[in-house]
Amino acid sequence: MSSVLYDAQGPRAKRRNVLYTVVFLLAAAALGWWVFQTLSDKGQLDWEKWKPFFSGSEAWTTYILPGLWNTLIAAALSMVIALPLGAVFGIARLSDHAWIRVPAGVIVEFFRAIPVLILMIFGLALFAEYTNVGSDDRPLYAVVTGLVLYNASVLAEIVRAGILSLPKGQTEAAQAIGLRKTQTMTSILLPQAVTAMLPAIVSQLVVIVKDTALGGAILTFPDLLAAVSPMSSYYGANTIASFTIVALIFVLLNFALTSFASWLERRLRSGKKSTGAVLPPAAVGGTESAGTAA
Template sequence: MTTTATALHDVPGPKARARHRRYGMAATVVLLGLVGWIVYLLADTGQFEAEKWRPFAYQGIQELLLEGLGNTLKAFGLAAVLSLALGAVLACGRLSEHRPLRWLATLFVEFFRAMPVLVMIFFVFVALKVQPLPALVTGLTLYNGSVLAEVFRTGVGSVERGQREAAYSLGLRKTQVMAYVLVPQGVRAMLPAVISQLVVALKDTSLGFLITYEEFLQAGKLIATDLDYDLPFIPVVLVISPIYIGMCMLLSWFANWVARRERRSVKTRAAEVAQPGPTDALSGPGGRA
């Protein structure tokens, strides 16, 4: 155990480790019992009967679900790209030295960040009479772009002040300082928050079913409310929920992979810079130039 690690907390002794193992085992037993109780209730109400799951064997139902999943990913892809772009523009406005531009960007961010997503979607869909997909993407973009603007601004602001001052002392302009110094370093700080917000955008695509957009949840709703299939509501939830969870976990895994890769590349570059070359070794203490 290193000195840094021991300075932050006391190293647990044998009794503490044994106590932690007991707590872990007890929590595991409770979770397994809860899962078993839920499975029992589902089985007791006949949710695992073949008749309930029969609709998923039909090709038409499978195509409906795949089409809904594709529409969900389409809406998310458009909203994610536009939100990132809008967030970058608003963050530049918030960081601008021109006061009117900074105030305008601040007003935009605070207004749409406080506005409920569903209200914006309904307003665009009903008041402006826009088609479901553009209405959904517009609402998601305005909200998530405003939130990401604050994430970007905070990430850039988290870079040490000395980095900015050193860049200005080298004669770099503000745009060059932002592009080559502040943003690359701030990305590592803001990446977890950016991915978390994109996960929120992915889940909020399910609001599209309220404006008749044929996304994944809408497809499940059509199946669950079809009287010909004996209302297989729980089986539809058991099919749709793991897919939503899997997509969010995949997005989080991708964020962690990018973060690890970025940290590894930074350490590699630092090692290459710190490693002395043959000339440095000869000109060091005790060596000959």
């Protein structure tokens, strides 16, 4: 049996693929054993290294939870600002007026091409030189500024692509009934495009959550990642344990975000389905009688 993309495998190809699979699994198992043995020899798997996270609340209340709170604040502020800003620039790029479309395109392409870390460093220098923001608050401002500038430009492209993916008949039908372009965009195109854009938007929100760690690594922003160094030093160089706990927290955060987005997408799709209302027989009979009488 063959497919549009490939032909069905023959006996030799099947045996070869089974061999490759076995070799890969053995290599992966050997690598995993080597990593486990190395960590064990270094004492990183000793209970004393992991005990602070499971036998008390000091590590959580002193290091992890404050860092997690700062991470959530930076991510939430960035999302709240970047989402509407990206929508505005995405719609502006579709404008019929060149004086709106061209500057919006230049801004989006410019900030989309610059690494987010450079934008954070630039923001830190900017707030230090030209504002009265205190030194304690500058890292937060710089992280949010970098995340907003970069992710708003990416979200703008997502919005533009989502709107362009809709059939042209939607716009033509709106024009036929006399709707202005603003009414067409807000009442017809955007509501339909939101469902199509949602997976890409959520992926970008996950990027925002993860990129807050750049501020902790470079800008001394006291986020979840920045809590690893003092925590590891205080509890006897349990670096592997600290990084593992922080990584698991990031995984849970992003999993919760994607799960919520999946639930929201299902609700949006189900809300757009027809109600399928059926007229009662009496109403149909009444209509037929009226037509006969006429």
